[in-house]
Amino acid sequence: MLVVDTRWSGQTGIGRFASEVVDRINIPFARMEGSLPPTSPLDAVNPARLKLGRRDLVYSPGYNAGLSRSRQLITLHDLIHLQVPTGAGRAKRVYYERVVRPAIRRAGSVLTVSKTSREAIIEWLGRDASGIDVVEVGNGCSPAFIPEGPRSSLAEGALVYVGSLMRHKNFEVVARALRLRPEYRLVAVVRDSVGLVRLVDEYGIAGQVVSAPAQSDAALAALYRGANGVLLPSVVEGFGLPALEALSVGTPVAFYGGARSVREIVGSSGVAVDSAHDPEAWAAAMDALVAHGTVEPGRAWRERYDWHRVGRNVAAAIEVANG
Known part of the structure:
Protein backbone atom coordinates (compact mmCIF):
# COMPACT_ATOMS: atom_id res chain seq x y z
CA MET A 1 0.00 0.00 0.00
CA CYS A 141 5.91 27.96 -10.47
CA SER A 142 2.25 28.89 -10.15
CA PRO A 143 0.49 29.89 -13.41
CA ALA A 144 -0.37 33.20 -11.73
CA PHE A 145 3.17 34.42 -12.35
CA ILE A 146 2.90 35.72 -15.91
CA PRO A 147 3.82 39.15 -17.34
CA GLU A 148 0.21 40.05 -18.12
CA GLY A 149 -1.93 41.20 -15.23
CA PRO A 150 -2.44 43.98 -12.69
CA ARG A 151 0.48 45.88 -11.19
CA SER A 152 0.40 46.68 -7.49
CA SER A 153 0.43 50.39 -6.68
CA LEU A 154 2.03 49.47 -3.33
CA ALA A 155 5.16 48.24 -5.11
CA GLU A 156 5.26 50.90 -7.82
CA GLY A 157 8.77 52.32 -7.97
CA ALA A 158 9.84 50.12 -5.04
CA LEU A 159 11.95 47.02 -4.46
CA VAL A 160 10.45 43.81 -3.05
CA TYR A 161 11.70 41.26 -0.54
CA VAL A 162 9.79 37.98 -0.03
CA GLY A 163 10.94 35.59 2.67
CA SER A 164 11.53 35.14 6.36
CA LEU A 165 13.90 36.81 8.82
CA MET A 166 15.79 33.60 9.52
CA ARG A 167 19.55 33.93 9.73
CA HIS A 168 20.36 32.38 6.37
CA LYS A 169 17.90 34.70 4.60
CA ASN A 170 20.33 37.55 5.38
CA PHE A 171 17.70 40.32 5.47
CA GLU A 172 19.93 42.57 7.58
CA VAL A 173 22.21 43.36 4.64
CA VAL A 174 19.16 44.74 2.82
CA ALA A 175 18.37 46.95 5.82
CA ARG A 176 21.94 48.23 5.91
CA ALA A 177 21.92 48.90 2.15
CA LEU A 178 18.64 50.80 2.38
CA ARG A 179 20.21 53.09 4.95
CA LEU A 180 22.76 53.98 2.25
CA ARG A 181 19.98 54.71 -0.25
CA PRO A 182 17.32 56.76 1.56
CA GLU A 183 15.56 57.45 -1.74
CA TYR A 184 14.59 53.78 -2.20
CA ARG A 185 11.52 52.03 -0.80
CA LEU A 186 11.09 48.34 0.03
CA VAL A 187 7.94 46.23 0.24
CA ALA A 188 8.74 43.36 2.62
CA VAL A 189 6.49 40.30 2.49
CA VAL A 190 7.32 38.52 5.75
CA ARG A 191 5.26 36.68 8.34
CA ASP A 192 7.23 37.99 11.31
CA SER A 193 5.92 41.55 11.33
CA VAL A 194 7.15 42.12 14.89
CA GLY A 195 10.68 41.09 13.97
CA LEU A 196 10.54 43.27 10.87
CA VAL A 197 9.52 46.34 12.88
CA ARG A 198 12.38 45.67 15.30
CA LEU A 199 14.95 45.53 12.49
CA VAL A 200 13.52 48.54 10.68
CA ASP A 201 13.68 50.60 13.87
CA GLU A 202 17.18 49.35 14.66
CA TYR A 203 18.50 50.53 11.29
CA GLY A 204 16.47 53.73 11.15
CA ILE A 205 14.68 52.94 7.88
CA ALA A 206 11.06 53.01 9.04
CA GLY A 207 10.12 55.52 6.37
CA GLN A 208 11.51 53.31 3.60
CA VAL A 209 9.93 49.93 4.41
CA VAL A 210 6.33 48.85 3.98
CA SER A 211 5.29 45.56 5.58
CA ALA A 212 2.97 43.37 3.53
CA PRO A 213 1.32 40.24 4.96
CA ALA A 214 1.40 36.83 3.28
CA GLN A 215 0.02 37.20 -0.23
CA SER A 216 -2.03 35.05 -2.56
CA ASP A 217 -0.28 34.09 -5.80
CA ALA A 218 -2.27 36.71 -7.73
CA ALA A 219 -1.44 39.47 -5.23
CA LEU A 220 2.22 38.49 -5.08
CA ALA A 221 2.46 38.46 -8.88
CA ALA A 222 0.98 41.98 -8.92
CA LEU A 223 3.63 43.10 -6.41
CA TYR A 224 6.40 41.69 -8.58
CA ARG A 225 4.99 43.34 -11.72
CA GLY A 226 4.83 46.73 -10.05
CA ALA A 227 8.33 46.60 -8.56
CA ASN A 228 11.67 47.83 -9.89
CA GLY A 229 13.25 44.58 -8.75
CA VAL A 230 13.35 41.77 -6.20
CA LEU A 231 16.08 41.26 -3.58
CA LEU A 232 17.13 37.73 -2.61
CA PRO A 233 20.16 38.03 -0.28
CA SER A 234 20.05 34.46 1.14
CA VAL A 235 23.44 32.94 1.78
CA VAL A 236 22.03 29.48 1.05
CA GLU A 237 18.77 28.18 -0.44
CA GLY A 238 17.44 24.80 -1.43
CA PHE A 239 15.75 26.42 -4.40
CA GLY A 240 14.87 30.15 -4.45
CA LEU A 241 11.19 30.44 -5.42
CA PRO A 242 10.94 34.28 -5.25
CA ALA A 243 13.59 34.52 -7.97
CA LEU A 244 11.64 32.18 -10.24
CA GLU A 245 8.36 33.98 -9.61
CA ALA A 246 9.86 37.41 -10.28
CA LEU A 247 11.61 36.36 -13.48
CA SER A 248 8.43 34.68 -14.70
CA VAL A 249 6.64 38.04 -14.67
CA GLY A 250 9.63 39.89 -16.13
CA THR A 251 11.01 41.58 -12.99
CA PRO A 252 14.80 41.50 -12.44
CA VAL A 253 16.39 39.94 -9.35
CA ALA A 254 19.47 40.79 -7.30
CA PHE A 255 20.87 37.77 -5.45
CA TYR A 256 23.95 36.60 -3.61
CA GLY A 257 26.11 34.91 -6.23
CA GLY A 258 27.27 32.26 -3.77
CA ALA A 259 23.73 30.87 -3.40
CA ARG A 260 24.15 28.23 -6.08
CA SER A 261 20.54 27.08 -6.28
CA VAL A 262 19.41 30.65 -6.97
CA ARG A 263 22.11 31.00 -9.62
CA GLU A 264 20.72 27.82 -11.22
CA ILE A 265 17.45 29.67 -11.75
CA VAL A 266 18.62 33.18 -12.56
CA GLY A 267 21.67 32.47 -14.70
CA SER A 268 22.76 35.67 -16.44
CA SER A 269 19.33 37.31 -16.17
CA GLY A 270 19.89 38.93 -12.78
CA VAL A 271 22.32 40.96 -10.71
CA ALA A 272 24.73 38.65 -8.89
CA VAL A 273 26.25 40.24 -5.78
CA ASP A 274 29.69 38.88 -4.93
CA SER A 275 29.54 39.69 -1.23
CA ALA A 276 26.74 38.37 0.97
CA HIS A 277 27.25 40.92 3.75
CA ASP A 278 28.60 44.11 2.13
CA PRO A 279 25.89 46.81 2.24
CA GLU A 280 27.73 48.92 -0.35
CA ALA A 281 27.59 46.02 -2.81
CA TRP A 282 23.87 45.55 -2.17
CA ALA A 283 23.21 49.27 -2.52
CA ALA A 284 24.94 49.11 -5.91
CA ALA A 285 22.76 46.11 -6.80
CA MET A 286 19.66 48.15 -5.94
CA ASP A 287 20.94 50.88 -8.28
CA ALA A 288 21.36 48.29 -11.02
CA LEU A 289 17.82 46.97 -10.55
CA VAL A 290 16.33 50.44 -10.75
CA ALA A 291 18.31 51.18 -13.92
CA HIS A 292 17.80 47.73 -15.45
CA GLY A 293 14.05 47.84 -16.07
CA THR A 294 12.64 44.43 -16.98
CA VAL A 295 14.07 41.11 -18.11
CA GLU A 296 12.80 38.94 -20.92
CA PRO A 297 9.72 37.51 -19.21
CA GLY A 298 8.30 34.23 -18.45
CA ARG A 299 8.18 31.48 -20.97
CA ALA A 300 11.63 29.90 -20.57
CA TRP A 301 11.27 29.73 -16.79
CA ARG A 302 7.66 28.52 -16.85
CA GLU A 303 8.52 25.72 -19.28
CA ARG A 304 11.52 24.62 -17.24
CA TYR A 305 9.75 24.81 -13.88
Missing part, protein backbone atom coordinates in the same frame (compact mmCIF):
# COMPACT_ATOMS: atom_id res chain seq x y z
CA LEU A 2 1.15 3.53 -0.80
CA VAL A 3 0.56 6.09 1.96
CA VAL A 4 1.08 9.79 1.20
CA ASP A 5 1.69 12.31 3.97
CA THR A 6 -0.83 15.01 3.05
CA ARG A 7 -0.39 17.03 6.25
CA TRP A 8 2.02 19.54 4.73
CA SER A 9 0.24 22.75 3.73
CA GLY A 10 1.02 26.39 3.05
CA GLN A 11 1.73 28.90 0.31
CA THR A 12 5.52 28.65 0.34
CA GLY A 13 8.30 26.09 0.54
CA ILE A 14 7.36 22.52 1.38
CA GLY A 15 3.69 23.41 1.80
CA ARG A 16 3.46 24.77 -1.74
CA PHE A 17 5.40 21.80 -3.13
CA ALA A 18 3.08 19.40 -1.30
CA SER A 19 -0.15 21.05 -2.42
CA GLU A 20 0.96 21.05 -6.06
CA VAL A 21 2.49 17.57 -6.16
CA VAL A 22 0.03 15.48 -4.14
CA ASP A 23 -2.83 16.32 -6.48
CA ARG A 24 -0.72 15.14 -9.41
CA ILE A 25 0.23 11.70 -8.04
CA ASN A 26 -1.70 9.46 -10.42
CA ILE A 27 -1.28 6.35 -8.28
CA PRO A 28 -3.92 5.17 -5.79
CA PHE A 29 -2.86 6.03 -2.25
CA ALA A 30 -4.10 6.31 1.31
CA ARG A 31 -3.59 9.49 3.32
CA MET A 32 -1.45 9.59 6.44
CA GLU A 33 -3.75 9.55 9.45
CA GLY A 34 -3.42 11.46 12.70
CA SER A 35 -3.60 15.02 14.00
CA LEU A 36 0.12 15.56 14.57
CA PRO A 37 1.72 18.17 12.30
CA PRO A 38 4.60 16.75 10.22
CA THR A 39 7.03 19.15 11.91
CA SER A 40 6.26 17.88 15.42
CA PRO A 41 9.10 16.03 17.20
CA LEU A 42 6.44 13.49 18.20
CA ASP A 43 5.86 12.64 14.55
CA ALA A 44 8.91 10.39 14.76
CA VAL A 45 6.73 7.99 16.78
CA ASN A 46 3.47 8.66 14.98
CA PRO A 47 1.07 5.72 15.60
CA ALA A 48 -0.20 6.02 12.01
CA ARG A 49 3.28 5.23 10.74
CA LEU A 50 4.04 2.62 13.39
CA LYS A 51 1.09 0.43 12.37
CA LEU A 52 2.21 0.11 8.72
CA GLY A 53 3.80 -3.09 7.46
CA ARG A 54 6.96 -3.99 5.58
CA ARG A 55 5.22 -4.03 2.22
CA ASP A 56 3.92 -0.48 2.63
CA LEU A 57 5.60 2.67 1.29
CA VAL A 58 5.17 6.12 2.81
CA TYR A 59 5.84 9.14 0.61
CA SER A 60 6.36 12.55 2.24
CA PRO A 61 6.66 15.81 0.28
CA GLY A 62 8.87 16.98 3.16
CA TYR A 63 11.78 15.81 5.26
CA ASN A 64 9.83 14.00 7.98
CA ALA A 65 10.28 10.32 8.76
CA GLY A 66 9.88 8.15 11.83
CA LEU A 67 9.85 4.71 13.36
CA SER A 68 8.06 2.26 11.09
CA ARG A 69 8.34 -1.16 9.51
CA SER A 70 7.42 0.48 6.18
CA ARG A 71 9.86 2.04 3.74
CA GLN A 72 9.80 5.84 3.65
CA LEU A 73 10.49 7.94 0.56
CA ILE A 74 11.04 11.53 1.65
CA THR A 75 11.76 14.84 -0.06
CA LEU A 76 14.79 16.72 1.25
CA HIS A 77 14.38 20.21 -0.19
CA ASP A 78 17.66 21.33 1.35
CA LEU A 79 20.05 20.75 4.24
CA ILE A 80 19.89 24.29 5.63
CA HIS A 81 19.07 22.86 9.07
CA LEU A 82 22.56 21.37 9.06
CA GLN A 83 24.42 24.04 7.07
CA VAL A 84 23.39 27.07 9.14
CA PRO A 85 23.93 26.75 12.91
CA THR A 86 20.92 27.64 15.06
CA GLY A 87 19.94 27.24 18.69
CA ALA A 88 18.23 23.96 17.81
CA GLY A 89 21.11 22.77 15.65
CA ARG A 90 22.15 19.82 17.85
CA ALA A 91 18.62 18.39 17.99
CA LYS A 92 18.24 18.73 14.23
CA ARG A 93 21.56 17.00 13.58
CA VAL A 94 20.51 14.13 15.82
CA TYR A 95 17.15 13.88 14.02
CA TYR A 96 18.80 13.80 10.60
CA GLU A 97 21.36 11.21 11.66
CA ARG A 98 19.11 8.94 13.75
CA VAL A 99 15.81 9.23 11.84
CA VAL A 100 16.25 10.72 8.36
CA ARG A 101 19.45 8.96 7.29
CA PRO A 102 18.25 5.42 8.24
CA ALA A 103 14.95 6.04 6.43
CA ILE A 104 16.79 7.10 3.28
CA ARG A 105 19.18 4.16 3.52
CA ARG A 106 16.32 1.69 3.85
CA ALA A 107 14.29 3.22 1.00
CA GLY A 108 17.33 3.27 -1.29
CA SER A 109 16.30 6.67 -2.65
CA VAL A 110 15.48 10.24 -1.67
CA LEU A 111 13.95 13.10 -3.64
CA THR A 112 15.06 16.73 -3.86
CA VAL A 113 14.26 19.87 -5.84
CA SER A 114 17.48 21.26 -7.29
CA LYS A 115 20.91 20.27 -8.55
CA THR A 116 22.49 22.20 -5.68
CA SER A 117 20.48 20.32 -3.06
CA ARG A 118 21.21 17.02 -4.77
CA GLU A 119 24.95 17.66 -4.51
CA ALA A 120 24.63 18.70 -0.85
CA ILE A 121 22.67 15.54 -0.01
CA ILE A 122 25.21 13.29 -1.72
CA GLU A 123 28.01 14.97 0.23
CA TRP A 124 26.08 14.59 3.50
CA LEU A 125 25.33 10.91 2.84
CA GLY A 126 29.03 10.21 2.35
CA ARG A 127 29.68 6.48 2.09
CA ASP A 128 25.95 5.75 2.10
CA ALA A 129 25.48 7.69 -1.15
CA SER A 130 26.85 4.87 -3.32
CA GLY A 131 23.78 2.74 -2.62
CA ILE A 132 21.17 5.51 -2.76
CA ASP A 133 19.45 7.13 -5.72
CA VAL A 134 19.20 10.90 -5.09
CA VAL A 135 16.48 11.99 -7.51
CA GLU A 136 16.13 15.61 -8.59
CA VAL A 137 12.40 15.98 -9.29
CA GLY A 138 12.51 19.75 -9.70
CA ASN A 139 10.21 22.51 -8.55
CA GLY A 140 7.46 24.54 -10.15
CA ASP A 306 6.40 23.23 -14.57
CA TRP A 307 4.34 21.61 -11.78
CA HIS A 308 2.93 18.97 -14.11
CA ARG A 309 6.48 17.84 -14.91
CA VAL A 310 7.38 17.80 -11.21
CA GLY A 311 4.29 15.71 -10.43
CA ARG A 312 5.22 13.20 -13.12
CA ASN A 313 8.77 13.00 -11.78
CA VAL A 314 7.53 12.34 -8.23
CA ALA A 315 5.04 9.72 -9.40
CA ALA A 316 7.77 7.97 -11.39
CA ALA A 317 10.10 7.94 -8.37
CA ILE A 318 7.33 6.50 -6.19
CA GLU A 319 6.69 3.72 -8.71
CA VAL A 320 10.39 2.82 -8.77
CA ALA A 321 10.61 2.83 -4.96
CA ASN A 322 7.43 0.75 -4.76
CA GLY A 323 8.95 -1.90 -6.95
Whole structure:
Protein backbone atom coordinates (compact mmCIF):
# COMPACT_ATOMS: atom_id res chain seq x y z
CA MET A 1 0.00 0.00 0.00
CA LEU A 2 1.15 3.53 -0.80
CA VAL A 3 0.56 6.09 1.96
CA VAL A 4 1.08 9.79 1.20
CA ASP A 5 1.69 12.31 3.97
CA THR A 6 -0.83 15.01 3.05
CA ARG A 7 -0.39 17.03 6.25
CA TRP A 8 2.02 19.54 4.73
CA SER A 9 0.24 22.75 3.73
CA GLY A 10 1.02 26.39 3.05
CA GLN A 11 1.73 28.90 0.31
CA THR A 12 5.52 28.65 0.34
CA GLY A 13 8.30 26.09 0.54
CA ILE A 14 7.36 22.52 1.38
CA GLY A 15 3.69 23.41 1.80
CA ARG A 16 3.46 24.77 -1.74
CA PHE A 17 5.40 21.80 -3.13
CA ALA A 18 3.08 19.40 -1.30
CA SER A 19 -0.15 21.05 -2.42
CA GLU A 20 0.96 21.05 -6.06
CA VAL A 21 2.49 17.57 -6.16
CA VAL A 22 0.03 15.48 -4.14
CA ASP A 23 -2.83 16.32 -6.48
CA ARG A 24 -0.72 15.14 -9.41
CA ILE A 25 0.23 11.70 -8.04
CA ASN A 26 -1.70 9.46 -10.42
CA ILE A 27 -1.28 6.35 -8.28
CA PRO A 28 -3.92 5.17 -5.79
CA PHE A 29 -2.86 6.03 -2.25
CA ALA A 30 -4.10 6.31 1.31
CA ARG A 31 -3.59 9.49 3.32
CA MET A 32 -1.45 9.59 6.44
CA GLU A 33 -3.75 9.55 9.45
CA GLY A 34 -3.42 11.46 12.70
CA SER A 35 -3.60 15.02 14.00
CA LEU A 36 0.12 15.56 14.57
CA PRO A 37 1.72 18.17 12.30
CA PRO A 38 4.60 16.75 10.22
CA THR A 39 7.03 19.15 11.91
CA SER A 40 6.26 17.88 15.42
CA PRO A 41 9.10 16.03 17.20
CA LEU A 42 6.44 13.49 18.20
CA ASP A 43 5.86 12.64 14.55
CA ALA A 44 8.91 10.39 14.76
CA VAL A 45 6.73 7.99 16.78
CA ASN A 46 3.47 8.66 14.98
CA PRO A 47 1.07 5.72 15.60
CA ALA A 48 -0.20 6.02 12.01
CA ARG A 49 3.28 5.23 10.74
CA LEU A 50 4.04 2.62 13.39
CA LYS A 51 1.09 0.43 12.37
CA LEU A 52 2.21 0.11 8.72
CA GLY A 53 3.80 -3.09 7.46
CA ARG A 54 6.96 -3.99 5.58
CA ARG A 55 5.22 -4.03 2.22
CA ASP A 56 3.92 -0.48 2.63
CA LEU A 57 5.60 2.67 1.29
CA VAL A 58 5.17 6.12 2.81
CA TYR A 59 5.84 9.14 0.61
CA SER A 60 6.36 12.55 2.24
CA PRO A 61 6.66 15.81 0.28
CA GLY A 62 8.87 16.98 3.16
CA TYR A 63 11.78 15.81 5.26
CA ASN A 64 9.83 14.00 7.98
CA ALA A 65 10.28 10.32 8.76
CA GLY A 66 9.88 8.15 11.83
CA LEU A 67 9.85 4.71 13.36
CA SER A 68 8.06 2.26 11.09
CA ARG A 69 8.34 -1.16 9.51
CA SER A 70 7.42 0.48 6.18
CA ARG A 71 9.86 2.04 3.74
CA GLN A 72 9.80 5.84 3.65
CA LEU A 73 10.49 7.94 0.56
CA ILE A 74 11.04 11.53 1.65
CA THR A 75 11.76 14.84 -0.06
CA LEU A 76 14.79 16.72 1.25
CA HIS A 77 14.38 20.21 -0.19
CA ASP A 78 17.66 21.33 1.35
CA LEU A 79 20.05 20.75 4.24
CA ILE A 80 19.89 24.29 5.63
CA HIS A 81 19.07 22.86 9.07
CA LEU A 82 22.56 21.37 9.06
CA GLN A 83 24.42 24.04 7.07
CA VAL A 84 23.39 27.07 9.14
CA PRO A 85 23.93 26.75 12.91
CA THR A 86 20.92 27.64 15.06
CA GLY A 87 19.94 27.24 18.69
CA ALA A 88 18.23 23.96 17.81
CA GLY A 89 21.11 22.77 15.65
CA ARG A 90 22.15 19.82 17.85
CA ALA A 91 18.62 18.39 17.99
CA LYS A 92 18.24 18.73 14.23
CA ARG A 93 21.56 17.00 13.58
CA VAL A 94 20.51 14.13 15.82
CA TYR A 95 17.15 13.88 14.02
CA TYR A 96 18.80 13.80 10.60
CA GLU A 97 21.36 11.21 11.66
CA ARG A 98 19.11 8.94 13.75
CA VAL A 99 15.81 9.23 11.84
CA VAL A 100 16.25 10.72 8.36
CA ARG A 101 19.45 8.96 7.29
CA PRO A 102 18.25 5.42 8.24
CA ALA A 103 14.95 6.04 6.43
CA ILE A 104 16.79 7.10 3.28
CA ARG A 105 19.18 4.16 3.52
CA ARG A 106 16.32 1.69 3.85
CA ALA A 107 14.29 3.22 1.00
CA GLY A 108 17.33 3.27 -1.29
CA SER A 109 16.30 6.67 -2.65
CA VAL A 110 15.48 10.24 -1.67
CA LEU A 111 13.95 13.10 -3.64
CA THR A 112 15.06 16.73 -3.86
CA VAL A 113 14.26 19.87 -5.84
CA SER A 114 17.48 21.26 -7.29
CA LYS A 115 20.91 20.27 -8.55
CA THR A 116 22.49 22.20 -5.68
CA SER A 117 20.48 20.32 -3.06
CA ARG A 118 21.21 17.02 -4.77
CA GLU A 119 24.95 17.66 -4.51
CA ALA A 120 24.63 18.70 -0.85
CA ILE A 121 22.67 15.54 -0.01
CA ILE A 122 25.21 13.29 -1.72
CA GLU A 123 28.01 14.97 0.23
CA TRP A 124 26.08 14.59 3.50
CA LEU A 125 25.33 10.91 2.84
CA GLY A 126 29.03 10.21 2.35
CA ARG A 127 29.68 6.48 2.09
CA ASP A 128 25.95 5.75 2.10
CA ALA A 129 25.48 7.69 -1.15
CA SER A 130 26.85 4.87 -3.32
CA GLY A 131 23.78 2.74 -2.62
CA ILE A 132 21.17 5.51 -2.76
CA ASP A 133 19.45 7.13 -5.72
CA VAL A 134 19.20 10.90 -5.09
CA VAL A 135 16.48 11.99 -7.51
CA GLU A 136 16.13 15.61 -8.59
CA VAL A 137 12.40 15.98 -9.29
CA GLY A 138 12.51 19.75 -9.70
CA ASN A 139 10.21 22.51 -8.55
CA GLY A 140 7.46 24.54 -10.15
CA CYS A 141 5.91 27.96 -10.47
CA SER A 142 2.25 28.89 -10.15
CA PRO A 143 0.49 29.89 -13.41
CA ALA A 144 -0.37 33.20 -11.73
CA PHE A 145 3.17 34.42 -12.35
CA ILE A 146 2.90 35.72 -15.91
CA PRO A 147 3.82 39.15 -17.34
CA GLU A 148 0.21 40.05 -18.12
CA GLY A 149 -1.93 41.20 -15.23
CA PRO A 150 -2.44 43.98 -12.69
CA ARG A 151 0.48 45.88 -11.19
CA SER A 152 0.40 46.68 -7.49
CA SER A 153 0.43 50.39 -6.68
CA LEU A 154 2.03 49.47 -3.33
CA ALA A 155 5.16 48.24 -5.11
CA GLU A 156 5.26 50.90 -7.82
CA GLY A 157 8.77 52.32 -7.97
CA ALA A 158 9.84 50.12 -5.04
CA LEU A 159 11.95 47.02 -4.46
CA VAL A 160 10.45 43.81 -3.05
CA TYR A 161 11.70 41.26 -0.54
CA VAL A 162 9.79 37.98 -0.03
CA GLY A 163 10.94 35.59 2.67
CA SER A 164 11.53 35.14 6.36
CA LEU A 165 13.90 36.81 8.82
CA MET A 166 15.79 33.60 9.52
CA ARG A 167 19.55 33.93 9.73
CA HIS A 168 20.36 32.38 6.37
CA LYS A 169 17.90 34.70 4.60
CA ASN A 170 20.33 37.55 5.38
CA PHE A 171 17.70 40.32 5.47
CA GLU A 172 19.93 42.57 7.58
CA VAL A 173 22.21 43.36 4.64
CA VAL A 174 19.16 44.74 2.82
CA ALA A 175 18.37 46.95 5.82
CA ARG A 176 21.94 48.23 5.91
CA ALA A 177 21.92 48.90 2.15
CA LEU A 178 18.64 50.80 2.38
CA ARG A 179 20.21 53.09 4.95
CA LEU A 180 22.76 53.98 2.25
CA ARG A 181 19.98 54.71 -0.25
CA PRO A 182 17.32 56.76 1.56
CA GLU A 183 15.56 57.45 -1.74
CA TYR A 184 14.59 53.78 -2.20
CA ARG A 185 11.52 52.03 -0.80
CA LEU A 186 11.09 48.34 0.03
CA VAL A 187 7.94 46.23 0.24
CA ALA A 188 8.74 43.36 2.62
CA VAL A 189 6.49 40.30 2.49
CA VAL A 190 7.32 38.52 5.75
CA ARG A 191 5.26 36.68 8.34
CA ASP A 192 7.23 37.99 11.31
CA SER A 193 5.92 41.55 11.33
CA VAL A 194 7.15 42.12 14.89
CA GLY A 195 10.68 41.09 13.97
CA LEU A 196 10.54 43.27 10.87
CA VAL A 197 9.52 46.34 12.88
CA ARG A 198 12.38 45.67 15.30
CA LEU A 199 14.95 45.53 12.49
CA VAL A 200 13.52 48.54 10.68
CA ASP A 201 13.68 50.60 13.87
CA GLU A 202 17.18 49.35 14.66
CA TYR A 203 18.50 50.53 11.29
CA GLY A 204 16.47 53.73 11.15
CA ILE A 205 14.68 52.94 7.88
CA ALA A 206 11.06 53.01 9.04
CA GLY A 207 10.12 55.52 6.37
CA GLN A 208 11.51 53.31 3.60
CA VAL A 209 9.93 49.93 4.41
CA VAL A 210 6.33 48.85 3.98
CA SER A 211 5.29 45.56 5.58
CA ALA A 212 2.97 43.37 3.53
CA PRO A 213 1.32 40.24 4.96
CA ALA A 214 1.40 36.83 3.28
CA GLN A 215 0.02 37.20 -0.23
CA SER A 216 -2.03 35.05 -2.56
CA ASP A 217 -0.28 34.09 -5.80
CA ALA A 218 -2.27 36.71 -7.73
CA ALA A 219 -1.44 39.47 -5.23
CA LEU A 220 2.22 38.49 -5.08
CA ALA A 221 2.46 38.46 -8.88
CA ALA A 222 0.98 41.98 -8.92
CA LEU A 223 3.63 43.10 -6.41
CA TYR A 224 6.40 41.69 -8.58
CA ARG A 225 4.99 43.34 -11.72
CA GLY A 226 4.83 46.73 -10.05
CA ALA A 227 8.33 46.60 -8.56
CA ASN A 228 11.67 47.83 -9.89
CA GLY A 229 13.25 44.58 -8.75
CA VAL A 230 13.35 41.77 -6.20
CA LEU A 231 16.08 41.26 -3.58
CA LEU A 232 17.13 37.73 -2.61
CA PRO A 233 20.16 38.03 -0.28
CA SER A 234 20.05 34.46 1.14
CA VAL A 235 23.44 32.94 1.78
CA VAL A 236 22.03 29.48 1.05
CA GLU A 237 18.77 28.18 -0.44
CA GLY A 238 17.44 24.80 -1.43
CA PHE A 239 15.75 26.42 -4.40
CA GLY A 240 14.87 30.15 -4.45
CA LEU A 241 11.19 30.44 -5.42
CA PRO A 242 10.94 34.28 -5.25
CA ALA A 243 13.59 34.52 -7.97
CA LEU A 244 11.64 32.18 -10.24
CA GLU A 245 8.36 33.98 -9.61
CA ALA A 246 9.86 37.41 -10.28
CA LEU A 247 11.61 36.36 -13.48
CA SER A 248 8.43 34.68 -14.70
CA VAL A 249 6.64 38.04 -14.67
CA GLY A 250 9.63 39.89 -16.13
CA THR A 251 11.01 41.58 -12.99
CA PRO A 252 14.80 41.50 -12.44
CA VAL A 253 16.39 39.94 -9.35
CA ALA A 254 19.47 40.79 -7.30
CA PHE A 255 20.87 37.77 -5.45
CA TYR A 256 23.95 36.60 -3.61
CA GLY A 257 26.11 34.91 -6.23
CA GLY A 258 27.27 32.26 -3.77
CA ALA A 259 23.73 30.87 -3.40
CA ARG A 260 24.15 28.23 -6.08
CA SER A 261 20.54 27.08 -6.28
CA VAL A 262 19.41 30.65 -6.97
CA ARG A 263 22.11 31.00 -9.62
CA GLU A 264 20.72 27.82 -11.22
CA ILE A 265 17.45 29.67 -11.75
CA VAL A 266 18.62 33.18 -12.56
CA GLY A 267 21.67 32.47 -14.70
CA SER A 268 22.76 35.67 -16.44
CA SER A 269 19.33 37.31 -16.17
CA GLY A 270 19.89 38.93 -12.78
CA VAL A 271 22.32 40.96 -10.71
CA ALA A 272 24.73 38.65 -8.89
CA VAL A 273 26.25 40.24 -5.78
CA ASP A 274 29.69 38.88 -4.93
CA SER A 275 29.54 39.69 -1.23
CA ALA A 276 26.74 38.37 0.97
CA HIS A 277 27.25 40.92 3.75
CA ASP A 278 28.60 44.11 2.13
CA PRO A 279 25.89 46.81 2.24
CA GLU A 280 27.73 48.92 -0.35
CA ALA A 281 27.59 46.02 -2.81
CA TRP A 282 23.87 45.55 -2.17
CA ALA A 283 23.21 49.27 -2.52
CA ALA A 284 24.94 49.11 -5.91
CA ALA A 285 22.76 46.11 -6.80
CA MET A 286 19.66 48.15 -5.94
CA ASP A 287 20.94 50.88 -8.28
CA ALA A 288 21.36 48.29 -11.02
CA LEU A 289 17.82 46.97 -10.55
CA VAL A 290 16.33 50.44 -10.75
CA ALA A 291 18.31 51.18 -13.92
CA HIS A 292 17.80 47.73 -15.45
CA GLY A 293 14.05 47.84 -16.07
CA THR A 294 12.64 44.43 -16.98
CA VAL A 295 14.07 41.11 -18.11
CA GLU A 296 12.80 38.94 -20.92
CA PRO A 297 9.72 37.51 -19.21
CA GLY A 298 8.30 34.23 -18.45
CA ARG A 299 8.18 31.48 -20.97
CA ALA A 300 11.63 29.90 -20.57
CA TRP A 301 11.27 29.73 -16.79
CA ARG A 302 7.66 28.52 -16.85
CA GLU A 303 8.52 25.72 -19.28
CA ARG A 304 11.52 24.62 -17.24
CA TYR A 305 9.75 24.81 -13.88
CA ASP A 306 6.40 23.23 -14.57
CA TRP A 307 4.34 21.61 -11.78
CA HIS A 308 2.93 18.97 -14.11
CA ARG A 309 6.48 17.84 -14.91
CA VAL A 310 7.38 17.80 -11.21
CA GLY A 311 4.29 15.71 -10.43
CA ARG A 312 5.22 13.20 -13.12
CA ASN A 313 8.77 13.00 -11.78
CA VAL A 314 7.53 12.34 -8.23
CA ALA A 315 5.04 9.72 -9.40
CA ALA A 316 7.77 7.97 -11.39
CA ALA A 317 10.10 7.94 -8.37
CA ILE A 318 7.33 6.50 -6.19
CA GLU A 319 6.69 3.72 -8.71
CA VAL A 320 10.39 2.82 -8.77
CA ALA A 321 10.61 2.83 -4.96
CA ASN A 322 7.43 0.75 -4.76
CA GLY A 323 8.95 -1.90 -6.95
